[in-house]
Amino acid sequence: MKSFLPYQSFASEIVAQPLLELLERHQILVETGWAKPDFDVSMANNATETRFIVRLQPSDFEQARQLEEAENDLLVQQPAPDHYLFGFTDDELFEILVKPDEWNSYDVSLARHMLRLRGREVSSDTVRLLRRHRVAEMAKPEPSQKTWIVAGYLFAVLGGFLGIIIGWHLHFHQRILSDGTRVRAFSPRDRVHGFRILLLGIFGVFISILLQTLKT
Structure with a gap:
């Protein structure tokens, strides 16, 4: 089964309708839905960041882009x-x-x-x-995430789940480029730190749960 990746995002479903109609006319398979950023570093859960996502199979990205250009050349x-x-x-x-x-x-x-x-x-x-x-x-990878690396180690040592989340994000997070390809968001060095933070966070949470169990 082929995967669908984000092609374009819109503020609302209404704004996306011209693109959806164009893709439907040319029988290009589409998936749609609402999505928030993978990781909200502010932890603010800001609803205004939610976007309407149009997803296509990566092999259809270039055809969709050419169809849009042809349509726009007339407009x-x-x-x-x-x-x-x-x-x-x-x-x-x-x-x-x-x-x-x-x-x-x-x-x-x-x-x-x-x-x-x-x-x-x-x-x-x-x-x-x-x-x-x-x-x-x-x-190109993002600049070094020194602040989040330090925070990740701190939360991991303290046994907080936030350390696991930060570690997971630093190690596994990917970006989808305009041509549909996926790349790692962070440098190899930062991803190594992320993996260590993830393991340390899991160990810290395990120890924290164990200590709580022994107290009861």
Whole structure:
């Protein structure tokens, strides 16, 4: 059975409907649902972070992206005159092409269209090169998580379940890139610390439970 991975996230199901209708027309299998970040470091349980997720099979990512681009190429011919991108400079529009994962697909197509109208032609090969560079940048591990490593060891020694959670997150957490591939979120060194924190946390919780049992 093929797995489904997050393709795009939206603030609401209504906003996702154009994409869902496009995928349905071309018979691309979809899974949808609501999701929160894997690990809320603030522990605030903030409901506003919940997103509507459209999931596709990784092999369908590129086809879906091409379908969106083809659809948007037609829509950008008559954009709304008050669209906020009209206030962007050339450099700001180019930044959208550099980081397409931070914008919806229509904005990316419109940015490219506007640059073309301003005499700044951006070829398809250039766009593909920018995307490969962006994927490579996103694949780099996060900066060293020194604060969470120290906190993880502390909670693990004290026998708290939070130490286990931090250790698990540091060792196993992955990111899904814009091309559908998964990469480890943290550096090998941080993942080693995460594994040690996980084991120490499990041992700490076991000892804590044992001591509580002996007291009763």
